[in-house]
Amino acid sequence: MKKTILLKAIALLLIISSCSDDEGQDLIDFTVNFSSETVGTTEEDTTKEITLSFSRPASEAGTINVNYTGTNAEYGTDFTTTPDGASGTIAVSVAAGDKDASFTFNKLSNAIEGSTKSVTFSIDGFDQTDWSQGSTASTLVSYAPIASTGGVIDTDNGGATIPNQVYFDFSSETQTTVKRDIWEIGLYNGTENRVFLNSALAVSAVEITGETDLLAITEASNLPEPMELTGLNAMFQPEPVTVSTVSEVLEGLPVGYFQYGNLEEGISFTDYPEGNLDDTAFAEISTNPEENYVYIVSLGNEIPSEEELEAPIDPGSIDTSGDHRGFLKVRILSDGNNYTIQYAALGETESFTEVTVPKNTAYNLTAFSLTNGETVSVEPTKEQWDINLSGVFAYYGAQGPTIAGLTFSDFVMHNTLGGTGLYQVTLYEVDSETDEVTEFDVPSYADFTMADVDESAFVYDNRAVVGSGWRDAFGGVVKDDRYYVVKDADGNYYKFDFTAFTSTEGERGHYQFTYERL
Template structure:
């Protein structure tokens, strides 16, 4: 299934040592980039329990349970991100600094004027909340979750991965200045498989926590507790610039290895993805399956090549765009100006049709963390039994 990989492993499984009479010099053979591969992505089936990080140049994958963490502490900036793959969201309680005093009964210092989506009419409605209990109604990600895009209020991170647009905003420099956040831990991963062709990835709600985050020199200090507790735990999280972020599980109280080394992955089949955004002109909490992001925090760029467009009229045949086919695309065809480095959701779920599987009218050009150019296409969404959550990709070095 994997072209050339056995030959590469044979050729690269040794180190050449060259010695002189007065010193020992060690020469290590550089590992060439994988030239071509067919890769079955271990998403885990119709419950899509896994996030899968893929390094194209080595064909190595890293599989992580997507419910193993909730918070990510960024290494290059003072920022904290949320695990969108289990629908984590967060809201700041303005003017409230005592984490132990916060409960569902806590009154907000200032009422929050928000928007929600009326599911009966699919019209936006105004909502005013004055207590934490009222706020919790619209904190979990769903169509009717609270927000206010006109006033830049969102309880999720930016869909494109912009670190200047995170639900947990600027990190305070002291415990005194840090304000309390309430965090929705998102949704459980169900165990029951879905019907063939469908997915079942969002289960029961995982509960609410309260947190405070502040900096101690270059380290994060995290205080956290279940929302109903009157005492908290505290942990120091050190930055490690080998990685984009350090993961943390509030539910388990531990740091978690999530992403591999930031230079060792290019795309992440994150399986499930969620954010607050526009849906047919209305704003709502949205959740997608079969989702792919790329490593924008370490310089990976992507663009899509579309070979066909819909014809005019309901029953019209597709029309060729004039772009080369996947097989015919070469290094000379690359347009580097099209590469997108600042939107991690360029591939997203647009590579597949929920009714027809992987789309054959598109493929992607990727500049990886090593500067290699690849062409990549998705070739499967379903397994032979018609079950969802079994994606496959083919890619070639240009």
């Protein structure tokens, strides 16, 4: 079974100790909280899911009673709920094993301009005597957009194969979940003409410099000029590689330890992790067609399915990289307002597919599926997300003294193209040789307030500040030496801190973080 590893791994990825059976052990108290103190709605919203989070999975079935109070809002006229709450109480059912519960707020009208309209929902008791309410015992649903004050978020990345990317917006507390294999390239919608690769799928690309005839290139083609590259030998030592044909390039194009590159010469077949416009594997797309060359694109690796796995994935382990998805040859043109994508199978010499995609400035990128020949919905609009829990992230770069194709799990990025800034607050540092601990003069996460924000520390030109450094994959724990501060495009400030990267059963690919508006 293939494992995602953090470079030069001497062993395959960790196995975290499996969770013990609860029988015969003391359980932590079962407390219930609303996942957020505030929920905003837009004029277009007709429903909102209101979530109640539990301190642990329910060991028995039961019911949570929720009451409500409206401000200029009446039940049946301005709103209803599912389950029905016409009696004044909403009975929210909980099944044994549930990690949370929810009910639906149905909005029947909008607020009149200049007026205030809202509904406050409060926990009003339980039918299980040992259940109790937590600190967030109520939530206010506003009929106008308001910035969320915070909450605890369990992401929908999907488990040990990490099938999903999750985009999260702090101010609206909104998760957008997409399969990470539905696109290969992203077309930039700004003033420059740029193409990004889907790093969550390990997509890579190489330019056939000087070649503009898509159909002239096949696996048997000679390169216009040989490429002087670097690869790793079987002992993981770098050695020079000269490639003269397309077939030789293909050997070192897919992301992996033996991927070719030459960072000293600025040659990388992947985008750089920082995510800046001038750090892409594709050169800037020119409005002069003769300057846009053919690329060979490696389509990355399949997401393993349950049927394809050789055995069940052990608790604490992951399996994110299935079979290679093959190669296509691609040429991209632009007139400044539209992109034209030409592509074909590598062996095709008679015809190619051509698709024109207009720029849409509401989004950072327009995602395109080369395998299905169409644009797909991936990112939310550029000001409606702050962090991307991509789960998997692959690029050509350095880990320690070795440079190779790397694939990371549990990876998190922030929306630098959309104006989100972020920085890390480091509480302490441990010397790797002496184990000496150096503590820094910074507040704890709980004590950090708006007065502690350092405007000069926000990073807007490196989306990978969080990366995978927030957890210790081999130790199976979330690191307690750091937390993060974020400033969104609307000027809202938040602090957030990761609290889990496995489920209660020890399955990877289940991330949790807490956040609070400053």
